[in-house]
Amino acid sequence: MSLGTAQGTGLAPAAPTGAPGTAGSTSTSPTAKSLWRGGRGILLIALIVVLVAVGGVLLVGSPGVGKPLDPASTSLSGGRGLAQLLRANGVRVTRVTSVAEAQAAASGPGDSTLLLSDTSFLDDDEADQLVAIPADRLVIGKQLHLDRLAPGVTSTDTARARSREPQCSLPAATRAGSAYMGGAVFDAPSGAARCYLSGDAPTLVSYVDGGRTITVVGDGQFMSNLRLAEDGNAALAMNLAGARPTVVWLVAPETLPEGAATAGSLYDLIPPGVRWAVVQLALVVLLLALWQGRRLGPVVTERLPVVVRAAETVEGRARLYRARRARDRAAAALRAGFIDRVTPRLGLPSAAGPDARISAIAERTGQAGDHVGSALYGPPPADEAGLIAMAAYLDMLERQVRES
Template identity: 70%
Template sequence: MTPAAPGRLGPATPETAAQDPATTSTPPTSTSPTAGGLWRGGRGFLLVALLVVGVAVAGVLLGGSGGPGRPLDPADASLSGGKGLARLLQARGVRVERVTSVAEAGTLAGQAGPEGSTLLLSETFPLDEDEAKRLAALPSDLLVVGVRDHLGLLAPGIAPRREARARSREPRCGLPAAERAGSAYTGGVALTAPPGSIGCYPADGVPTLVSHSGAGRTVTVAGDGQFMTNLRLAEDGNAALAENLAGGRPTLIWLTPPEAAAQAGGGKASLYDLVPEGIRWALIQVILAVLLLALWRSRRLGPVVAERLPVVVRAAETVEGRARLYRARRARDRAAAALRAGFTDRVTPRLGLPSGTGPDALVNAIAERTGQAASHVGAALYGPPPVDEAGLTALAEYMDIVERQVGKS
C-alpha cells in the first residue's frame, strides 16, 4: 500500500525508536513550573505593581487632604494652606479665630481684651474699598500678606513698587521679629517704606517686608506669603518669622475667603464628576503601567528559531509506519482519501487549473489530456472507497499511471 506523498517529518514509530539509541538514552524532562521560573516570569509584573502602589501612596501623602487647596487658610492642610502655622500659634497659647467676613472680624476685634488682637489679611480675600476702610479703622494690629488692592487704605504710605523674585533673604533690619527669625523666604513685591517704618528682607535695596507702628497699633505688610504656607514653613526661619508676626497678640483673627456656595439648579452630577480626583490619577497611572508592560514584553519576541528535534525520521519510514497503521485499522477509506487528495494537489497545477476547480472540470481536463475515459477518471477520483486491499492497490497504481501521463503530455 503506497499513500500520497508524505510530509517531511512525522512521529517516530516503535521500529524506528528501537533502532535509534538517542530515543532510549534521552532522560524525561519535567514540564512542571519551578520556583525560579515563576520568579523570572513574574518579577516584571511585581515590579510594575510595586511602582504603581508607590506612586499612588506618594500622591496621597503629598496631596494632603486630596481636594483643591485653599491658600493661606488655617483649616487647610494642603501644601498652600496655613494649618501648620495655626497649630504652631495654638501651641504658643495664641487663640486663632478663622473668619470669612469683615463683619465677623470687626466683632471679634471689638471683643478682644486690653491686650488686643492681630488681624491677618491675605491676597486671597476679595476686598472692596468700603471693607478696606472698615478694616483700617479697627483697633487690632494688622498683618497684610501679598495684598496690592487698596493697600494705601490699609497701610498708608506703604505701596507696591515693583516685582521681586521670591527666594531666601536675610532680614538686614532692626525689626525684632525679623532679627530673631533670621533668613526667610520672602519677595513677591518690593514695597516703599514711609518715614518712621522699618523695611526688611530687601531685594536690590528695596524692602519686601515693611512694619510701621503708630496710634497704638502696628501695621506690617509682606510682599509675599509663601513663608507662611505648609510647604515653606519648615525652611530657613520661616516658621519663626510667621509666629513672630502673627503671634504678637493673644488673639489672631485670620480673615479667609468664604467657601464657594453650591451652584443653584437641579442638574445632576455625572458619574465622572463623582469620582475623586485621586482615583482618576491612579487609573491613568495603571493604564500607563499596562502600556509600558505590554511594550516591554513585546520587545522580547524575536524571529522564529528552528528547534533541533531529538529524533529525525526519514520520510520513507514515516510513510511505511502510517501505512501499517492504516492496514492495522483497515482504514481503506482514509487511505483512499489521502491518495486522491495528494493526486489532486499535484495534478491540478500541471493542467493549468486553479486550486478551487470543481470535480467535473477536473475530470474532463484529465480525460482530455490523457485520453482516459472520463467515467474511469471520475470513478477513481470521486467513487466509493475500495472494499479490499487489492482494490486500494489498484487505485494507487491507476492514479500513478494517470499522473505520469499528465506529466508527459
C-alpha cells in the first residue's frame, strides 16, 4: 500500500471548485451599483448636515429683522420682546438709528435712558455728541467708544455667558436675582456697583457720573427674545432699561453712512452658529475618516489559475513528508483522520477520551485493546515500513467499524 495513495490517510484536501476548463478570475473592479451601496451612507450623513445647517440659518431670521437687540426684530437675537414688556409697563420706547434722532428723542435729565446696543457705526465726534445727551446710559457689551460712553470702565477680558448670581447690592440686580450674564468683564471706577462676577471681575458695572446713572453690561443675550424668559433675565432687563419713563434705543441704520467705522474683521461678522456648524462638520468628517480608514473592505474571491486534482495534492504532500522523513507528522495526520471519521460511527462524543475510544473500537472490531491503543496513541513508526503497516491496520479497523 503506497503512502501517497492509501485511502483513509486523512490527508485529502477540499474537493476542486471547478472543472479544468473553467478556471479563471472574477473581476473586482467597482461598479456603479457597488459604489452606490458603499457611498449612500456618507451621502445621507452629508445631506443631514446640510439640512441642519440650512435650517439653523433660516431660524436665525430673515434680513432686515435679524439685528441683535433691535427692538423691532422678532429673531431670536432681537429685542422686540423686551420692547413690548417695556411698553406694557408704561415705558415709551423710541427706536433711533442716528445721533440726531437720539438727541431729539431724549428728554431732560432723569426722564430718559439711552440704550446703546450698537455704536460701531459712530465716529468720535458722534460719540461725543451722545455723551452730551442728558440721559441715563445703558451700554450693552464692549462697544467701540466705551472709554467715552462709560468713563473709567475698561474691558479686561471675556467670560462665558451662563446663569450667574448678582453678588452685589445694586437694587436692579438683587430684585432680579440670577441672570444669563457673561461676555466682557470690566475694571470699574471706585464706588461703582460690581455685579454678576466672573472670578473677581464684574460683567455688570453701574455708577453715577455727573448726575446720570451709567450702566455697562458685558453681554446683551439676557435681553434677547431667546433668553428673556429664563431666570431673572426679564426682571433685570426691565429694571435696567425701564428705570425712566422713556427709553431711547439706538441701533445701527440699514445703510451705514460713508466712512462709518466697521464692526471688525470678516470673521467677526460670521454668526456664532455658523462657526459651531463648521466645527461639528469637521468633527463628523474626522470620525467618518477614522471609521472608513480602519475597515479592510470586502473579501475578494478569486478562482485558481490551475485546478489540481485532490489525488495529486495528496500525493504531493506525501512526497514532501517522505523527502523530509516526517513520519511523525504523517502518522499524526493518519491517526487524526481515522479518529474524526470513526468517532461518530461509534456513537461517541467528539470530546471522548482515548480510553473510551480504544474500548469502543476494540469492542466493535474484536481487536485487542493493546493493539488498537498502540496504533492510535503509540509512538510514531521508526521507518517507512512501520508507517505503511500502521496505515493498513487503521484502514482495516475503519472498514470493520463501518461494516459491523
